[in-house]
Amino acid sequence: MIFNSFSFLVFFAIIFFLYYIPLKEKTKQQNWLLLCASYFFYGFADWKITPILLVATIVFFFLGREIQKANSTKKASLLTSLGVIGGVGILVYFKYFNFFIDSFASLLNAIGLKSNIGTFNIIMPLGISFFTFKLISYIIEIQRGKIEHCSDFVSFSTYIAFFPTILSGPIDKPNTFIPQLQKKRSFDYALAVDGCRQILWGLFQKVIIADQLARVVNGVWSEIPGQSGSVLLIVAILYSVQLYADFSGYSHMAIGVGKLLGFNVTKNFNYPFFSRNIAEFWRNWHMSLTSWLTDYVFMPLNVKFRNLGNLGIILAIIINMVAVGLWHGANWTFAVFGLYNGLLFIPLILSGSFFKKKKLKTNKFDLPSFLDFNKMIGTFLLVSLGLIVFRAHNIGQAWSYMEGFFNLSDYYTDTAGLGALKHIITLAIIMFIIEWLERAKEFPMQNIQSKYNKIFRWLIYSVIIFLIGMFMHSEETPFIYFQF
Secondary structure, eight states: OTTHHHHHHHHHHHHHHHHHHTTOOOOOHHHHHHHHHHHHHHHHHHHGGGGHHHHHHHHHHHHHHHHHHHHSSHHHHHHHHHHHHHHHHHHIIIIIHHHHHHHHHHHHTTOOOOOOOOOOOOOOTTTTTHHHHHHHHHHHHHTTTOOOOOOOOOHHHHHHTTTTTTOOOOOOOOHHHHHHHHOOOOHHHHHHHHHHHHHHHHHIIIIIIIOOOOOOOHHHHOOOOOHHHHHHHHHHHHHHHHHHHHHHHHHHHHHHOOOOOTOOOOOOOGGGGOOOOOOHHHOOOOHHHHHHHIIIHHHHHHHTGGTTHHHHHHHEEEHHHHHHHHHHHHHHHHHHHHHHHHHHTTTHHHOOOSSSSOOOOOTTSOBBBBBHHHHHHHHHHHHHHHHHHSSSSSSSHHHHHHHHHHHGGGGGGOOOGGGGGHHHHHHHHHHHHHHTTTTTSSTTTTTHHHHHHHHHHHHHHHHHHHHHHHHHSSSSOOOGGGGO
């Protein structure tokens, strides 16, 4: 059940009606409804994995209580460490165990030792990377004294399992989301309208841009040998746009659904392709994950390595970025992807500009300066190059793509196979133009009411809805980040 499906529309309509009509301002009952809805939504994919979510939630709820009650800092730290190890252990077992077994078996075979080790049939629970990070951040924040233990199990469980965000984020921090669950909530017309606009923009990105680009991108990736260098170059760029439109589209829809229920969900994207260097890019891309790892991985490492100067910062950022890569899955491609991005930070660190945030320079036509525009293009191309490894199923496939990509003798202008994408590329360009013009807003359509009259606004809505209907397939297309 994905956001752009009829089944979700029916599901959400029922929840929305119950939430605001019979349960209006009844906080506890609303939270019970959200909790039941969240477990139904999560179990709709595979009910067999819901006990994992439930057991982990119960364990961390009581662990948080014990950390709060601890009569010494040492005991609280010990309990927190056990919780972090347990949370990471959940990830390692369900997400990485097969990877470690396969890698060990391959190593034995490489040195001439026969191995009969087989892969275990371990199914990775959906959204495990997202809800596990919520659980870990909860106990760390209690131990740090930034929040108190949530004594209401229903509120805590709803925070962990909140259905708009459990499958692909954003990753809300407990200190920003749990207090919202404990307040009275009645229908907020302005917030709901804002949420509807954000959902509409997310649907535009997902259905009209991402899903259409996926057809050609997936086709080329399935037949890399024989593709020209020019096609591989174009598809590498198109995949960056596809991934952004798909994941950003999901995030906008999740945030929009949250707003319809009266919640402010953490912002996850801030127009990352207008970034002028890799540090800016990661501050604006998958912001909830970047913020989480910055707080709990990079900053502690940076403090630990502070006596090493720039080398310490480099080590901390590389470890952090490898963690970003491996968070996405158990594959060497993700580790290489993280390492690649970490290495891109080195020039910024050595030049002393890593921690500096320079204001974007624009001319009287609100266009970026020539220097800043070139930096944007350069950053976009570097990111696209790294995403080749991210997209590949294995290192061998990534290498094959790179060979064709860098085979300059194989570049020519015959890209007839991509001709059908001209209208989609045009729409993608329009998307980026709109984003540039509205870059000061949370999402591009946020201030449409103050800029245009009612007739013109509804004309825009109608065009977008018409395009969504025209491009939507009968088959549901899962979001890319569901696999993580």
